[in-house]
Amino acid sequence: MELAEEKLDEHHLDKNEVVDVVVRFAGDSGDGMQLTGSNFTQATALYGNDLSTFPDFPAEIRAPVGATFGVSAFQIYFGAEDVTTAGDAVDVLVAMNPAALVTNIGNLVTGGLIIVDSGAFTAKNLSKAKYESHPLEDGSLAAYRILNIDIHKQVLAAVEPFGLSHKEALRCKNMWTLGLVMWLFDRDRSATIESLQTKFASKPAIADSNIAALNAGHIYGETADLPAGIHVYKVPKAKVSPGIYRNVTGTQALAWGLVAGSEMADIDLLFASYPITPASNLLHELTNLKEFRVNTFQAEDEIAAVCAAIGGSFAGSLGITSSAGPGIALKAEGIALAAASELPLIVVNTQRGGPSTGLPTKTEQSDYNMALFGRHGDTPIPVIAASTSIDCFDVAMEAVRIATKYMTPVMLLSDGYLANAAEPWKIPAVDSLPSFPVKHYDDPTEFKPSIRNEETLARVWAKPGTPGLEHRIGGIERSYDTGDISYDPDNHQKMTNLRKAKVDGIASDIPLQEVCYGNSSGRLAVVGWGSTFGAIHQAVKRAVAEGLDVSHIQVRYLAPMPSNLGELLANFDAVIVPEMNSGQFIRTIRSEFLICADGVNKVAGQPFKIGEILAAIHEKYQELD
Amino acid sequence: MNQALPTLTLKDFASDQEVRWCPGCGDYAILKTIQKLMPRLDTPKENQVFVSGIGCSSRFPYYMNTFGFHTIHGRAPAIATGVKLANPELDVWVITGDGDGFSIGGNHMMHVIRRNVDLNILLFNNEIYGLTKGQYSPTSQVGTRSPSSPTGSIDSPLSPCLVALGSGSTFISRSIDTEAKHLTEVVKRGHDHRGASFIEILQNCPIYNDGIFEQVKDKKIAPDFRVELSHGQPIIFGKESEKGITLNRDSLELEVVSVAGNEGKLLVHDETHKIQAQLLATMTGPDFPVAVGVIYREEKTSFVEDSQELVQKARIEKSSLKSLLHSGHTWEVK
Numbered sequence: 001m002e003l004a005e006e007k008l009d010e011h012h013l014d015k016n017e018v019v020d021v022v023v024r025f026a027g028d029s030g031d032g033m034q035l036t037g038s039n040f041t042q043a044t045a046l047y048g049n050d051l052s053t054f055p056d057f058p059a060e061i062r063a064p065v066g067a068t069f070g071v072s073a074f075q076i077y078f079g080a081e082d083v084t085t086a087g088d089a090v091d092v093l094v095a096m097n098p099a100a101l102v103t104n105i106g107n108l109v110t111g112g113l114i115i116v117d118s119g120a121f122t123a124k125n126l127s128k129a130k131y132e133s134h135p136l137e138d139g140s141l142a143a144y145r146i147l148n149i150d151i152h153k154q155v156l157a158a159v160e161p162f163g164l165s166h167k168e169a170l171r172c173k174n175m176w177t178l179g180l181v182m183w184l185f186d187r188d189r190s191a192t193i194e195s196l197q198t199k200f201a202s203k204p205a206i207a208d209s210n211i212a213a214l215n216a217g218h219i220y221g222e223t224a225d226l227p228a229g230i231h232v233y234k235v236p237k238a239k240v241s242p243g244i245y246r247n248v249t250g251t252q253a254l255a256w257g258l259v260a261g262s263e264m265a266d267i268d269l270l271f272a273s274y275p276i277t278p279a280s281n282l283l284h285e286l287t288n289l290k291e292f293r294v295n296t297f298q299a300e301d302e303i304a305a306v307c308a309a310i311g312g313s314f315a316g317s318l319g320i321t322s323s324a325g326p327g328i329a330l331k332a333e334g335i336a337l338a339a340a341s342e343l344p345l346i347v348v349n350t351q352r353g354g355p356s357t358g359l360p361t362k363t364e365q366s367d368y369n370m371a372l373f374g375r376h377g378d379t380p381i382p383v384i385a386a387s388t389s390i391d392c393f394d395v396a397m398e399a400v401r402i403a404t405k406y407m408t409p410v411m412l413l414s415d416g417y418l419a420n421a422a423e424p425w426k427i428p429a430v431d432s433l434p435s436f437p438v439k440h441y442d443d444p445t446e447f448k449p450s451i452r453n454e455e456t457l458a459r460v461w462a463k464p465g466t467p468g469l470e471h472r473i474g475g476i477e478r479s480y481d482t483g484d485i486s487y488d489p490d491n492h493q494k495m496t497n498l499r500k501a502k503v504d505g506i507a508s509d510i511p512l513q514e515v516c517y518g519n520s521s522g523r524l525a526v527v528g529w530g531s532t533f534g535a536i537h538q539a540v541k542r543a544v545a546e547g548l549d550v551s552h553i554q555v556r557y558l559a560p561m562p563s564n565l566g567e568l569l570a571n572f573d574a575v576i577v578p579e580m581n582s583g584q585f586i587r588t589i590r591s592e593f594l595i596c597a598d599g600v601n602k603v604a605g606q607p608f609k610i611g612e613i614l615a616a617i618h619e620k621y622q623e624l625d
Numbered sequence: 626m627n628q629a630l631p632t633l634t635l636k637d638f639a640s641d642q643e644v645r646w647c648p649g650c651g652d653y654a655i656l657k658t659i660q661k662l663m664p665r666l667d668t669p670k671e672n673q674v675f676v677s678g679i680g681c682s683s684r685f686p687y688y689m690n691t692f693g694f695h696t697i698h699g700r701a702p703a704i705a706t707g708v709k710l711a712n713p714e715l716d717v718w719v720i721t722g723d724g725d726g727f728s729i730g731g732n733h734m735m736h737v738i739r740r741n742v743d744l745n746i747l748l749f750n751n752e753i754y755g756l757t758k759g760q761y762s763p764t765s766q767v768g769t770r771s772p773s774s775p776t777g778s779i780d781s782p783l784s785p786c787l788v789a790l791g792s793g794s795t796f797i798s799r800s801i802d803t804e805a806k807h808l809t810e811v812v813k814r815g816h817d818h819r820g821a822s823f824i825e826i827l828q829n830c831p832i833y834n835d836g837i838f839e840q841v842k843d844k845k846i847a848p849d850f851r852v853e854l855s856h857g858q859p860i861i862f863g864k865e866s867e868k869g870i871t872l873n874r875d876s877l878e879l880e881v882v883s884v885a886g887n888e889g890k891l892l893v894h895d896e897t898h899k900i901q902a903q904l905l906a907t908m909t910g911p912d913f914p915v916a917v918g919v920i921y922r923e924e925k926t927s928f929v930e931d932s933q934e935l936v937q938k939a940r941i942e943k944s945s946l947k948s949l950l951h952s953g954h955t956w957e958v959k
Contacts, residue, residue: 046954241958243957244951244957245955245956245958246953256949259946268711289949290935290940291939291940292946292949295711295932295936297706297932299706300736303700304733307696307704307707308703308704308706308707310696310704311676311694311704311705311707311708311709312707313707313711315707315709315712334697427951427955463712464674464708464712464715465715467670468671470670470691473694473695474686474693475696
């Protein structure tokens with residue numbers, strides 16, 4: 001199916017109370033937009049709205065000032081109802097310079113609010129953004145509300161008492177702007193003040209200046225004579241179940257899920273990785289968690305990383321490696337070694353735009369085929385995918401369980417969007433987490449490395465250092481009976497069958513596929529996997545509210561798939577499969593279940609919008625009628 | 626820990642697998658030497674781990690009755706690093722060849738050496754690809770005729786010991802497959818060294834590169850073509866120990882001189898002298914003898930020790946999963 005032309009929602013900033021709002025902070029990569037956004041997120045969570053965020057930054061670390069390709073943005077969607085995406089269209093755009101305005105205006109709703117720093121709208125910056133005339137003066141922004149403030153001037157005045165240099169003083173302009181936006185939505189500044197004090201503990205003048213700027217922005221909102229239609233907006237608190245909450249990004253949740261998995265499995269982790277965007281943050285998180293049973297190793301390359309993880313698993317730890325598409329490609333031979341030698345291994349793929357270097361900071365789901373089929377030989381491995389930032393926690397624990405119970409490599413799919421996006425998380429009670437303790441084999445009586453569990457088909461985990469268990473393993477085919485090298489044709493068939501049966505058998509040890517929203521049979525099922533969850537969920541919810549018979553099914557277990565999935569899909573007249581690739585999972589759906597499914601595909605480096613999925617639902621529904 | 630280790634012999638370290646190297650291969654001699662050395666090492670048998678890559682030499686772990694992992698081409702140093710990081714108590718050996726260790730796996734070799742991971746690396750250098758049937762390798766001499774270089778190879782070889790030195794190695798040595806006594810002592814010293822011990826073993830391939838090391842192996846002529854280094858001793862060689870090495874301080878080059886008349890000027894081997902190590906590792910025939918023995922060593926903490934220290938430091942204060950999940954900003958919804 002072709003993606004429908006998107007229609008932006010009408011503005012809703014006329015009212016004093018709004019159900020939900022999308023705010024987008026955009027500026028130079030050096031303007032501190034990510035910090036601004038994360039502080040606003042914190043305050044919004046504390047306020048009690050549900051929220052979802054989307055940090056959208058360029059690959060360039062410090063692009064030339066004012067350049068369009070250097071614009072870094074942070075989008076947050078918050079509201080009184082459940083929020084599962086970072087929002088389709090933007091209600092409030094903060095543009096710190098002309099480049100930020102020109103690259104983000106296209107997504108602003110008619111009647112939306114633009115906050116601009118007129119101090120940055122110099123002739124030079126306008127020309128860098130390729131504006132032929134001054135957009136604040138030529139009437140081209142007439143369809144929007146504009147708050148045009150010389151933030152440069154305001155900030156310099158606010159921080160003047162602290163004696164910073166001109167350059168340092170201007171760095172506080174993001175906090176001034178944050179203060180203003182916090183006023184706009186009635187947010188409490190105390191958490192931001194606290195975090196500034198911690199962040200700049202050793203530089204009190206910087207901390208004080210930033211706090212002064214934050215407060216000054218807020219006061220400006222309270223006292224200045226603002227244009228009509230710009231006022232404080234109330235966003236009612238979301239109804240959420242009681243508990244202790246925190247914000248968490250997918251990367252944090254994944255790291256903590258691995259740590260929790262190690263505790264539940266009662267096993268040490270060896271995390272070996274080579275830096276690559278957007279996967280490196282997982283290494284950064286885990287390297288700071290060595291107080292748990294975690295050690296980390298920054299290897300010399302992707303291959304060394306997977307190999308060190310495999311070595312760790314051979315020695316009795318759980319080896320984990322992590323990368324993005326190009327790096328996972330390099331690890332393929334190692335993954336097959338772990339499969340052949342039947343050692344546990346977790347491979348985390350934080351997918352990004354491809355092929356090759358592709359779009360390193362943008363998101364995509366185009367490594368499904370590689371995860372399932374991208375190995376030499378007949379080498380099945382389990383593959384599971386996280387669907388939201390907080391789901392990364394559960395999926396990481398599940399990867400630990402499957403890898404250790406079945407002595408197999410497990411591929412865990414995340415993506416650039418999930419890794420960086422934050423959402424509020426009701427912190428689970430540690431006592432309620434399922435435990436799955438691992439036992440290394442230690443009985444030397446008639447020991448053979450080929451002894452396996454009859455039920456799971458998992459080989460014994462006999463680690464070096466255990467007396468009487470000395471044995472050799474490797475990549476050469478081994479005898480089913482003895483574990484010694486074997487070139488016997490019948491044995492190779494038997495071992496090939498065994499490797500398949502072992503992975504297939506996991507299907508009986510995972511939950512049956514459930515319908516996340518809607519009925520378990522009906523006219524149309526929207527089937528997704530991974531980070532498309534949020535957009536599909538909202539689109540299906542809206543379609544159901546319109547009276548359509550639509551259900552949402554999100555598949556976590558991609559290999560093996562839940563045993564009832566085929567049966568479940570057969571209950572629907574039609575199936576559509578949205579994916580951020582050109583149609584990968586859908587091939588499996590079609591070939592495994594022999595059903596006619598339609599793909600909804602987007603490969604733009606950006607997550608799906610709710611409206612795009614909804615339009616696809618409408619289109620398919622019309623065909624059915 | 627003070628329990629006496631049971632007395633083991635060579636046989637305890639021989640696995641039940643049939644050895645499948647070609648008749649006359651230098652690997653047999655190395656295998657026997659290592660099996661014989663094992664009982665002398667102060668490590669319980671179950672703590673010995675042999676990791677290899679791909680190639681003739683990499684079959685080695687199958688023949689050792691210890692823990693063994695025959696892995697993938699060139700990656701043994703990386704896998705061994707993971708093994709050692711996961712369990713620093715283990716005595717980890719890397720068995721590799723000139724193709725495995727310096728062609729496809731050259732990157733890992735360089736990094737495992739620079740990190741000083743506590744491994745015993747045995748490089749079986751036969752200057753040829755054996756298992757793929759005789760193509761030239763990164764240590765083959767220029768002009769080596771092989772199935773992939775019928776008119777003679779055109780690439781210049783690298784010197785494994787010099788690469789190790791350039792990578793910051795803390796233990797570089799060289800020995801010969803059939804010189805059991807010498808090899809035993811060199812490997813023993815490598816084993817006792819803290820950090821990555823790099824041991825190049827000149828190994829004859831009787832099928833594809835037979836006799837390539839004949840000058841340094843043939844008992845009749847070897848005294849003139851190899852010099853056995855001994856720390857603190859003058860560097861002398863020859864059938865009658867009549868030749869020695871001196872350093873020309875103007876050209877910074879080594880020279881072969883007769884011992885007679887040069888007694889006071891002979892270079893004395895200092896294993897801790899890096900510049901001298903480079904000069905000695907570079908020596909090749911026919912003008913110079915090939916140096917065997919411990920060429921260089923340096924005291925330095927190993928990577929695994931440093932890594933363990935970071936882990937221990939982080940674990941001084943007990944942390945709970947609950948406190949991790951609740952760290953930073955949290956809020957309660959009632």
